[in-house]
Amino acid sequence: MGLESAFADEPAFVPYLAAGDPNYEDSLAYVEALAEGGADAIELGLPFSEPIAEGTTIQNAIVRALESGMTVERFFEFVEDLDVDVPLVCMTYYNLIYQYGADEGPRPFVEKAADVGISGFVVPDLPAEEAGPLRDACDEFGLDLVFIVAPTTTPERLERMREQVSGYVYVQARLGVTGARDDVDDATEESLARIADWDVPKAVGFGIKTGDHAERIVGAGADGVIVGSALVDIVAEGYENGDPTAEVADRLEALARELKDGALRGAQERPQPERT
Amino acid sequence: MSTEDAHDPKFGEYGGQFVPEALMPAIEELADAYERYVLNNEDGFMDEFRSRLADFGGRPTPLQYADQLSERYDTDVYLKREDLLHGGAHKLNNALGQVLLAKYMGKERIIAETGAGQHGTATAMAAAHLDMPCEIYMGETDIARQRPNVFRIKINGSEVVPVTVGRGTLKEAISETMREWATTVENTHYVIGSVVGPHPFPKMVRDFQSVISEEAREQAIEQTGGLPTDVVACAGGGSNTMGAFAEFVDDEEVALHAVEAGGSSLTVDEDEGVAPNSATLSTGDEGVLHGARTKLLQDSDGQIMESHSVSAGLDYAGVGPELAHLVDEGRVTPVNVDDDLALEAFHRLSQDEGIIPALETAHAFGYLEKYHEDLGDTVVVNVSGRGDKDLETVIEETTKRDLDIAPDMSILQRMGGSGL
Numbered sequence A: 001m002g003l004e005s006a007f008a009d010e011p012a013f014v015p016y017l018a019a020g021d022p023n024y025e026d027s028l029a030y031v032e033a034l035a036e037g038g039a040d041a042i043e044l045g046l047p048f049s050e051p052i053a054e055g056t057t058i059q060n061a062i063v064r065a066l067e068s069g070m071t072v073e074r075f076f077e078f079v080e081d082l083d084v085d086v087p088l089v090c091m092t093y094y095n096l097i098y099q100y101g102a103d104e105g106p107r108p109f110v111e112k113a114a115d116v117g118i119s120g121f122v123v124p125d126l127p128a129e130e131a132g133p134l135r136d137a138c139d140e141f142g143l144d145l146v147f148i149v150a151p152t153t154t155p156e157r158l159e160r161m162r163e164q165v166s167g168y169v170y171v172q173a174r175l176g177v178t179g180a181r182d183d184v185d186d187a188t189e190e191s192l193a194r195i196a197d198w199d200v201p202k203a204v205g206f207g208i209k210t211g212d213h214a215e216r217i218v219g220a221g222a223d224g225v226i227v228g229s230a231l232v233d234i235v236a237e238g239y240e241n242g243d244p245t246a247e248v249a250d251r252l253e254a255l256a257r258e259l260k261d262g263a264l265r266g267a268q269e270r271p272q273p274e275r276t
Numbered sequence B: 001m002s003t004e005d006a007h008d009p010k011f012g013e014y015g016g017q018f019v020p021e022a023l024m025p026a027i028e029e030l031a032d033a034y035e036r037y038v039l040n041n042e043d044g045f046m047d048e049f050r051s052r053l054a055d056f057g058g059r060p061t062p063l064q065y066a067d068q069l070s071e072r073y074d075t076d077v078y079l080k081r082e083d084l085l086h087g088g089a090h091k092l093n094n095a096l097g098q099v100l101l102a103k104y105m106g107k108e109r110i111i112a113e114t115g116a117g118q119h120g121t122a123t124a125m126a127a128a129h130l131d132m133p134c135e136i137y138m139g140e141t142d143i144a145r146q147r148p149n150v151f152r153i154k155i156n157g158s159e160v161v162p163v164t165v166g167r168g169t170l171k172e173a174i175s176e177t178m179r180e181w182a183t184t185v186e187n188t189h190y191v192i193g194s195v196v197g198p199h200p201f202p203k204m205v206r207d208f209q210s211v212i213s214e215e216a217r218e219q220a221i222e223q224t225g226g227l228p229t230d231v232v233a234c235a236g237g238g239s240n241t242m243g244a245f246a247e248f249v250d251d252e253e254v255a256l257h258a259v260e261a262g263g264s265s266l267t268v269d270e271d272e273g274v275a276p277n278s279a280t281l282s283t284g285d286e287g288v289l290h291g292a293r294t295k296l297l298q299d300s301d302g303q304i305m306e307s308h309s310v311s312a313g314l315d316y317a318g319v320g321p322e323l324a325h326l327v328d329e330g331r332v333t334p335v336n337v338d339d340d341l342a343l344e345a346f347h348r349l350s351q352d353e354g355i356i357p358a359l360e361t362a363h364a365f366g367y368l369e370k371y372h373e374d375l376g377d378t379v380v381v382n383v384s385g386r387g388d389k390d391l392e393t394v395i396e397e398t399t400k401r402d403l404d405i406a407p408d409m410s411i412l413q414r415m416g417g418s419g420l
C-alpha cells in the first residue's frame, strides 16, 4: 500500500510507537488499538541503541523494547503478526538497515521489509546527501522514502530533498528532538509555507500532543499530523503502573480518536481546501 | 591540505554526515568556517590560534629523551610531552581551536561531551579563557571515576550535565550532546572531543591536533638527525593518535602504531551486547554511529555495544573514520593492550621516568613493554596526558590485582580511605 493513499481523502493521523515496547505481545495490541482509533498510517519504530534524534520519552521506549528482546528479525515478525490494514512505515536508524545487508548495503533490508509488508521508511540520521543507495533500493521494491524538513533546512537542501522524497514529507514542527510539548511552534507554519508547492503530502510532527494541536496544525495547512511521544507516554505510564494491557490499549485508542478528530476539525476550518 | 580535500566528507568509504536534519545546516556552516578560517587563515584565525596555543597553552611541548626506558628496551625512546600542555593533555589543542572558531563564527554558547574529563576540562578552560558560557555532558560512570576533572570543569565556570542512560560513558554522552545541539543549534557550537562525528569534525580536529606531529617531526630531525622509525599513540576516538601521526603519514618509512584498550578480554558477549574492551580498530566492523561511517563495536543486528576499559578516555565503541581508513590501507597498525598491562605500564613510567601518565597514555607504554622487539631504533611515544585525574582509579584497580611493580599502598589504608 503506497503511503500517499493514507492522505488521499482527508487529513491523516499518523501515530508512532516503538515496536516491542514494553514487550512484543502488548506492543501488538497497542499498535492495533491505534488503527482502531483511526490511524491512517503507522510509524513503527525499529529500536536502535543510539537514537540521537529522540527525546527522553522515545529513548526510554527504545530501551524497554530492546530489553524485552526486540531484534531486527523479531521486528519483521512483528510486522507480519500485526493485524491492521493501514500502511506501515519503518522508522529506524541507518546502521540497522545497513548492517542487515552485510556487504550489500541497504538492499537486503528493503527487500525483506517489502516482503513483510512495510510501505516506506523514515531514517532520521540519513540526510538526502547520503540516501542514494537506500533511495535506489526503495525504488526497486516500490517503497517510499520519507525525509524530514527542519526549521533550519536551507533552500538548497530543500531542493535536494524534494528530488528524493516520496510518500509524504515529515515537517519537523520545531528544533530539537522528539517529545510532547504544550504549544504549537510558529516554525510550523513557516516550514509548511516553504514547501507548499511540493506534490507530496505534508505531515507535521514533533511535539503534538492533543486534538487541539492537531486541529491547529491541519488548520495551518498540513495534510496530516504525526504523533509519537504523547502516545508513548501512555505506554510508559501503563507499564510503570502495571495496568492491564486492554486498559492501556483503550487509552491509546481514545487519544488516537481525539487526535484524528482534531485533524478533521482542522480541515474544515481551512479557508480553502489544499487538494482538489 | 587542499581546499578540495576540505570539501570531501569521506576517507575512502569511511566518514560522511549521518546526522538528523536539524543539524545539517550547522555542520555545513561549520564546514564552511573550517575552510575559511582553518585552511585559509581568514581574519588571521590560525595566527591567533597558534599564538594562544603558545601563550595560554604552553606550546611547543618538548620531545624528551627517556633514559631509563631507552636502556630497558635497548632502543632510543622519545616522549612527546603533551602531558605538559596546559590542562594536562593534548585535548587543549582541539578545544582551544574549536572554541576560538565558535567565536569567529559568532556563536554564543559552547557544549561538549567528555569521557575521561580531559576534553571537558580543556573545553572549560578554553571557554573561560575566551569568555564563552559552556556546558559539559558526562556519563555518570565517568563522573564517578574522573572526579578531579569534574571539579576542574566546575571550577573553571562550566556546568557538568550528568548523562544517566546506558552505561553512562562516552558513547551516551556524545548521543546526549548531539540531542542538545539539535535543540540549540542556532546559537551553540558543539566542541566534539575527538576525530569522530560528522564531517568536518574528523578533519578539523585532526588539523588542530596535528601540531603534535608537526613539532615532533621537526624536533626529531633536530635532535636525532632524522625521522623516527616508529610513532606510538593510544587510540580512544583517535585524536592524539591522528595528531601524532598526521605529519608522518606521507613518510612511508615511519611505522605508525595505534594502541587500543584490550580491556579485560577481546571476547565479546553478544547476548548481553557487551564488549569487555574497546578495541574497535582490531575487532570492530563497519557501521554508522554518531554521524560517521567507521569501525564500530556492534552486534550482528547493528546495535552498538557497550565497551569497557579501565581508562575512561579509551572507553568508546567507535573510532575516528580516518584512522579506520588508514588501518584498512595498511598505513597504521592497530594493536591492543589489556587493563593489566596498562596498569603495569602506568607504574613503570611513574617509577622509571618520574612521569605519571594518564591511564589512556599508559596503554601506549604497555605496548612498548610487550612489543619493543618489533620496533625500530628510534621510537616516539605520544604522552597524551598526565595521570593526576586517574589516581583514585589506579589505587583501586591496583589493590584488586597482584602487580609486582605496584608500590605498597597500605599507608593509605592505615589513614582510612584513599585520602584523595
Ligand SMILES: Cc1ncc(COP(=O)(O)O)c(C=O)c1O
Binding pocket: B089, B090, B091, B115, B116, B117, B118, B119, B193, B194, B195, B234, B235, B236, B237, B238, B239, B240, B241, B312, B313, B314, B358, B360, B361, B384, B385, B386
Ligand atoms: C590523556 C588522554 N589520552 C587519550 C585519550 C583518548 O582520546 P583520543 O583517542 O581522542 O586521543 C583521552 C581521552 O579523553 C585522554 O584524556
